[in-house]
Amino acid sequence: MSTRYPGPSRIHLSAFPPKERWNDWTELDSQAWPQRKERHYQLVPTTCFNCESACGLLAYIDKETGKIQKFEGNPENPGSRGRNCAKGPATLNQVTDPDRILYPLKRVGRRGEGNWERVTWDQVLDDLAARIRKAIVEDRKGEIMYHVGRPGEDGFTERILAAWGVDGHNSHTNICSSGAREGYQLWMGLDRPSPDHANAKVILLISAHLESGHYFNPHAQRIIDGKTNGAKLIVMDTRLSNTATHADYYIAPYPGSEAAILLATANYLIQNNLYNREFVRKWWNWQEYLKRESGVRSQKSEEPPATSQVGKGGLPPLTFEDFDQELKALYAEYTFEFAAQESGVDAKTLEEIAQLVATAGTQLSSHNWRSVTSGNSHGWSVARCLFMLNCLMGAVATEGGVFPNAWNKFVPKPIHTPPHPKMWGEINWPQEFPLSMHEMSFLLPHLLKEGRGKLDTYFTRVYNPVWTNPDGFSWIEALSDESLIGCHAALTPVWSETAYFADYVLPMGLGPERHDIHSYETHDSQWLGFRQPVMRAARQRNGEDVHDTREVNPGEVWEENEFWMELTWRIDRDGSLGIRQFVESKKKPGTRLSVDEYYGWIFENSLPGLPEKAAAEGLTPLEFMRRYGSYEIKKKTGALYDENVAAAELDDQREDDFGRVFTRAAKPASPNVVPLPGPDGDADGRRLVGINVDGEIKRGFPTPSGKLEFFSQTLVDWGWDEYAIPTYIRGHIHPQNLEADQTILISTFRLPIQIHTRSANAKWLNEIAHTNPLWLHTSHAAKLGVRTGDLVRVETEIGYFVVRAWVTEGIKPGIVACSHHMGRWKIHETGQKQMMATVKLDHTGDRWGLKREAGVGPYESSDKDTLRIWWNDVGVHQNLTFPVHPDPISGMHCWHQAVRVRKADPTDNYGDIHVDTAKSHEVYKKWLAQTRPAQKYSPNGERRPYWMLRPLKPAREFYKLPTETT
Ligand code: SF4
Secondary structure (H helix, E strand, O other): OOOEOOOOOOOEHHHOOOHHHOOOEEEEOHHHOOOOOEEEEEEEEEEOOOOOOOOEEEEEEEOOOOOEEEEEEOOOOOOOOOOOOOOOOOHHHHHHOOOOOOOOEEEEOOOOOOEEEEOOHHHHHHHHHHHHHHHHHOOOHHHEEEEEOOOOOOOHHHHHHHHHOOOOEEOOHHHOOHHHHHHHHHHHOOOOEEEOHHHOOEEEEEOOHHHHOOOHHHHHHHHHHHHHOOOEEEEEOOEOOHHHHOOOEEEOOOOOOHHHHHHHHHHHHHHOOOOOHHHHHHHEOHHHHHHHHHHHHHHOOOOOOOOOOOOHHHOOOOOHHHHHHHHHHHHOOOOHHHHHHHHOOOHHHHHHHHHHHHOOOOOEEEEOOOHHHHHOOOOHHHHHHHHHHHHHHOOEOOOOOEEEHHHHOOOOOOOOOOOOOOOOOOOOOOOOOOOOOOOOHHHHHHHHHOOOOOEEEEEEEOOOHHHHOOOHHHHHHHHHOOOOEEEEEEEEOOOOOOHHHOOEEEEEOOHHHOOEEEOOOOOOOEEEEEEOOHHHHHHHHOOOOOOOHHHOOOOOOEOHHHHHHHHHHHHOOOOOOOOHHHHEOOOOOOOEOOHHHHHHHHHHHOOOOHHHHHHHOOOOHHHHHHHHOEEEEEOOOOOHHHOEOOHHHOOOOEEOOOOEEEEOOOOOOOOOOOOOOOOOOOOOOOEEEEEEEOOEEEOOOOOOOOOEOOOOHHHHHOOOHHHOOOOOOOOOOOHHHOOOOOEEEEOOOOOOOOOOOHHHHOHHHHHHOOOOOEEEEHHHHHHHOOOOOOEEEEEOOOEEEEEEEEEEOOEOOOEEEOOOOOOOEEOOOOOOOOOOEEEEEEEEOOEEEEEEEEOOOOOOOOOHHHHHOOOOOOOOOHHHHOOOOEOOOOOOEOOOEEEEEEEOOOOOOOOOEEEEHHHHHHHHHHHHOOOOOHHHHOOOOEOOOOOOOOOOOOOHHHHEOOOOOO
């Protein structure tokens, strides 16, 4: 008999309460000891909202008190399998946080002055609905913007905006992950990797995935599974992370040199014929590359590649042998010696790493998300070079390899699908960045200041740009200017630096107080998680009617689903604008959709197998999801690109010179068909359906070629010819671009126990981590005459900050690092008292200063633990001193900073910050000048390639660039 928990966790039985007993789970009361007092709990699942992983949580609701006693892992969640990081259980602190916002607030006095009055939700909704309706009716839809930090859901709010006809979705992605996304999208048409670490032979990681990676806990446990199964771990990280300490090979390259190492590894595989030739022959778009090269060379009257045969349609010779020769020539310059010179890592070690990669076969898993791809200019090329190793080894969508993320996700069809907005959001998608992976969110203050638009109604939602983004003082300037932003509504569970500059502060639920669904690429499978208000689910399970989540949440804390549906309803009460229909009940037309109907419809109609599985337990699909919190759709997805296209999808098909097959048959409705947007179709209106590989029509990849794109015609077409194939690009902090007294600041590393703005209200986490000293190598510190604890001044292009030094051997000599999780501040009494220092802001014109007036300390509250706060220091807000650095291709903010570090002046105080926002605007303009705008470079008169991913795609006709007369 198995001793394993039967659910997805497969953890030993004793680790979790079996789901059959979740209605009445008994534990002894630890506080009653030595008395053996039983406590009875109802266990209700939800998901954690403290990072993007959305791990399963189980709320232990005390049957006697009706209160949540604790949160533990949900063994039924296939992604997290019952495990959490420290931030999961700390959700309890956030629920009971004595400083949390409980009621809707409206500003009194000037914006930013810090005075608030309590208002009703009705007042808020009527005001916002009237503003938005007016803007829609007056055709000012471009003045409505929703700006999201952590989405935590799959598309709900995008559909709300689409229902309004507004292309106003803005995100945090360009300060987070656009760099990596660009690199992956160029190869495979999808923008994220889904590594199968658990089954890998070799795991290659750039940065700290064990303690702070993307899909942190779900991936970390699978990296350890892989290691337990014998996988070798290679880690590149300039800073000695916890992940690095688990590595078989750990190297600390010069920041930005990673692509040189990866290409040296690729070169080793290529020159020694250690790559998977059959996979490359079948699945790379090498024919396109050779054709183009042949054309270029004949124009230059050079010899074309060696001729073996003439291809179809009079194409130049296209044999794989030719390509193999080309490949060998193309990458020959990337020797280990070259990589050693760029990275500072010795050539012998790099060669050993390459030899290890060569042993992986198709079981090479790799991952890079933020780190260098978000730090260095052209950081996207690092992800491109990393995935090239997978593409060389054939380790794509294999057991132990890397999958395209969309194949390991499941996005169910919703009850209503509004059409694509009929407009283009100019201010989110400026023409200078036609290839950006997401909205140019962090440039918003500069774009507004330049007069490129203004906002009537601006929502920030779980987003704190004043603190999280670079150049926060420019954000304060824009947010304070009512002629630029008419009304700012901050939807947030906690106080933030940005909320101080809002007109409305609207309290939103935490993970156990709101509904969302999500599906993430944690491993090779497909699953759906359900976040829910646990008190609502518990009461409904006990037979009570709950119609509105505010009935069960603390104070008047709401949830966004109900908020957006109600706001949408009020924008178009009579339905005359055609908006109301998208939040209308199907069961009771003329009334607003409820969350029960919304999710009930999805679970009944869009999740294959769920209705049957639920019925087997006598439950409706919604009851099943409320009971268990997740559903596994597929255990494995496999190599979807290699599937044959069904005969029913082939009608009057046509094949082009590169084997792309076009059909007149309509797209099947099946949600599991690989998306293949590719080009628009052929001239006769057929759509691309697959790719002919050795006589069989395969699904292929969702790229324009249908194959893995070693060669990017898209980059060539949009003016970036020099980057047509994976290439090493020296970035903005390469030594050749630094002055003699400059060094590099790595400002992006995460701490495993904090999460941006949201964890400042978690006392357990705050006690563990509450400051962010500057990591400085021993040799570097000796040169500066600095010891641990000394104050140092870090000067950026636009100002400086003063922080304490931490002298360590755990960083590459000459490089400094400071975690971005700290340095929270408040300018008024209102705020998170455990983790926000009280500061004074000063400014004269463009010159801004921030001075710390007091750190934190014990205080009286409803939680007696706040009297036990022993720490005073909460770190320094370094991001304020960073100008914007938009990468000209991906649009990613390039976080690495060229800085000067020196001992602080005698007059400097800890936490001092000075910035000149006029200088920051100059830096913005300097980076903008590096772009290749669509207006000049677009090959087809459109704003961006239609095949590329874009949240909330507008209708196709609005991709057209404006002409002078329009
Ligand atoms: S990794 Fe930690 S913070 Fe992220 S969802 Fe899981 S438990 Fe929550």
